[in-house]
Amino acid sequence: MTARTFSLAASLPLWLRHYQKAWLAGDLTAGLIVTVMLIPQSLAYALLAGLPPEVGLYASILPIVAYALLGSSMTLAVGPVAVASLMTASALAPLATAGTVEYAALAVQLSLLSGVMLLVFGALRLGFLAYFLSHPVISGFITGSAVVIAMGQLKHVLGVRAPSGSTWDTLVGLAHALPKTNVATLALGLGSLVFLIVARRYLARWLIAVGVTAKTADILAKLAPMAAVMVSTAVVAWLRLDMSAQVSVVGVVPQGLPHLGLALPGFTTLGQLWLPALLISLVGFVESVSVAQSLALKRQQRIAPDKELLGLGAANVVSALSGGYPVTGGFARSVVNFAAGAHTPLAGVVSAALMAVVIAFMTGAFYYLPHAVLAATIIVAVVSLVDFETLREAWHYDRADALSLMATALGVITMGVEVGILMGVALSLGVLVWRSSRPHMAVVGRVPGTEHFRNVARHAVETVPGLLALRVDESLFFANATALEDRIEDLLRADATVRRVLVVCSAVNQIDTTALGVLTAMEQSLSRRGITLELAEVKGPVMDRLQSTPLGQRLQGRVFQSVHAAFRPPPQQDSY
Template sequence: MFKLAMRIFPGLNWLRGYNAKLFADDALASIITSILLIPQSLAYALLAGLPPQAGLYASTTPLIAYALFGSSRVLAVGPVAVVSLMTAAAIGELGLNDPAQQMAAAGALALLSGGFLLVFGLLNLGSIANFLSRPVISAFITASTLLIIASQLRHILGIEASGATLPELVLSMAQSIGQLNLLALAFGAGSLAFLIFMRGGLQPLLTGLGVPDGTASTITRASPALLVVITTLIAAGMSLADRNGLSIVGELPTGLPPLQPPLVPLEIWRELLGPAALISLIGFVESVSVGQSLAARRRESVNPNRELFGLGAANAAAAFTGGYPVTGGFARSVVNEQAGAQTPLAGVFTALIIAIVAVFLTPLFYHLPKAALAATILVAIWKLADFHSLRDAWRYSHSDGAAAFLTLFGVLFLGVEIGLTLGVTVSIGSILLRTMKPHWAQVGQVPGTHHFRNPNRHDVILSPHVFAIRVDSALYFANAHFLEDLLAQTMAEHEGITDVVLMCPAVNFIDASALASLRTINQRLSDSGVTLHLSEVKGPVNDHLMAAGFADELSGEIFLSQYAAMRTLDPQTTLRAEGVD
């Protein structure tokens, strides 16, 4: 029975050898993580443009689903800043004003995102994260951070503002600045100061007073929850929402939503397909990065394909329980791991704690100022902006730097989805451009060795009638004609050539178009009295050429090494390179 459960729910492998000590560690970690997660969940729901309770709902069943299917022992799944921003952008495009409709659309977005992840998992596409280069990811996160900061300033200032791009947000706030609420500003600025002190100054102070490091660290991490308690008590005790118009969370429904799929019109499903694909990709990249970083510390491993199933199941669970798209968050996962979590059961305990809060304690959040939640977001994400990596990318590679800066510009000025799509398109386009005209070099023998190198970089000996060329790329449809033109031009410029050797140590793949080009090259060279040979062909590539019958059509031979080719085709030059007269 246990083995059957393992096959159905591979995430349950952590149950092997589970004992009372692990249970105690997981239970304690869940309490500490919940203290951080509850205020963050409320804040990120507001960032997503949804009622605060959506954040609580998104922090319950997804954790349980991930525990059943995921591969990381300590990854904490739930709402995160970047995915919340992308959710806000996607829902904002639908023109919905009813909060119930917005939550249903967010659930549909989560279900579509989960569907994409599950399909990718079935196809074993864990490598799909490679479509996003590091410079593009860094630029996207930096731009998203700036957008999040701009969007949350309206809560700090107590004004109404809207917009999906930085200019729209700035213009909207500028037009509403006359409505500045000094009380909201006081709460926001005070909350920022409190959280900054708690993060940077409290732990050294407590340590200096003799408090153990672990206890001091736990108190510091509890600062967002402590802020929620303090600001709520102040706002409630002084009736500030009624007297001074302070924006507060307001009434939240008690209990958990019914288990049901999101009910939205068909046209909304269609409009959410594109955003859901991008959210699934970004969420997967972020989650795998966090999971692998934490696993490396613990000498464990994270399986990307299993992560696709784990995150897909988590998003599907969120969709059926009133949540919105989720992924593995860095801050909460680090807190979970450092708090002593040993297995995904810590996440299950965290989900149960948050469910209890949603069922019994939501009235306590009624007077919570939105300015305090905005401060929680700002302090949590401001360090994510990384302009140094953009500069370094440009210095190292102008194409990578261009992709990064276009992503940054696109997200800030055109919108989250357009900016990310632009960055991915430019990244893939630059790869195609590089491989359409791959690096190539004529090669000659380095004296005294069996090595063959580029004469522009090394002193080599070239054969007078054997032209040896190395192509440093897979051969496929985009560069197949390039190779034809290159060899045609070479033959026109070099008289007396009797043999051409195509050196293939870097050729990992030859597609049907490239095979057709090789056949054309072989025929053209043969017609002009020149024999074509291949050398150092990789095993799988050679297998495909043999299966296609190209080895039989080839006018020359396929040599195991370039040295063997030259020793056979021009032994005198080879002996001269070896110093033999």
């Protein structure tokens, strides 16, 4: 092998360098099945984003290939998704009219900004951002988004015009437009809704009952939206319901592959789009990593969050390059991809190639596709995202998390996507600071005959007269430093015989400048009253920083490796 050949092989993705022939059949099958599922979703989600249907198709080719080259998941299916589509519409609605050239250009630039941000995060190895948004906040955001999306699609099911805007505006508009409902459109939309709901709940069970394997039955049930699209399109074309009953249809979808090109955003556009792009990036990344990890665990595989950032970033950049809009990993498609036997991202490459064929030669088949049916597929898809189970569990286990979930969901529904998620993040951080500002602190004593120490309020333990041993179960920082001081003062008032205060730091990972100042002042105050301040079980990194401070110098000989050492009369001194 020449050096040049070796260099080329080394640049290939790991899965491609070690590809096995036995995987090919599964990848080809999964690629075909996901394509059948992706076609109606791409069309529907593009319309949800306020874009022409072909834009959804454009966003389903190159992004898949880019992710396959750089991503770490073997089965994540990247492309248009409901939540990112809603966030795109929410970001662009105040800036341009949906369906216009300007609106489409802004969508491209939003995808570009999102992609660049993700690539920068990946280059800086910021994969830990996957854990920046708590599960309750993500659950609340997706739940609220699902409600907003479903309500926004009702006008298409009814065949009426209703204003886009806040949830209240949508409800009022639907109420006023209800008498103008298009009966034929309602029949198509409602019929599709019923079919899709029944298929989702019962079709797999019925297929298994007639002898179909469970795996095949599950996949066929998930392909029900494509069946609804094909049948409804045929009915509208046969009866010419677009003419005779004014049923709204997709109409002409331009045939041919997208033209590659890119227009960089100006400073004004950057100012308008940077925050939506950041939120789309974070939400899409967290959602994708969650899906990828859940599937990887089933095969004992690992996900690299930093590589996910690079893969999703590249996917969004090339989506912009090909006239698409922001994309991310889709839950339903990824599950189908996994169940259909995909072993590697080659399944995605196959899907992208098939989508290219559809765009190049088959878009004429979508002319009579009714908007009502696309709306029905969206409604059924997003209603399943409403997460009451997490809310129920959080309410029983941690009310603060449950309130964060509800506040995020209600914020999205009543005030919009961006405000809702920012509210959720702010509440999560607020709860974190609130909890940290009230750390658990326990007076401890020794379990008889051992070197173990437990809370005197919970266990029968031994104490040393004149010694107050207080364990702090939290790092000390600006929000809780005075709480420690107040607790010690309360305990001293309750026991005037105390002459030694021992702070057990086994759970203290950091002491910030504010906490250091409080400890310093407290040590001086205690010293003036004839009481010594001592520390035990201080972690190495904390002690390293503490030694160079005036407090560290004053505590020489009063820092103990263990609480047991401090409990020995006279106390054993330890040097650092």
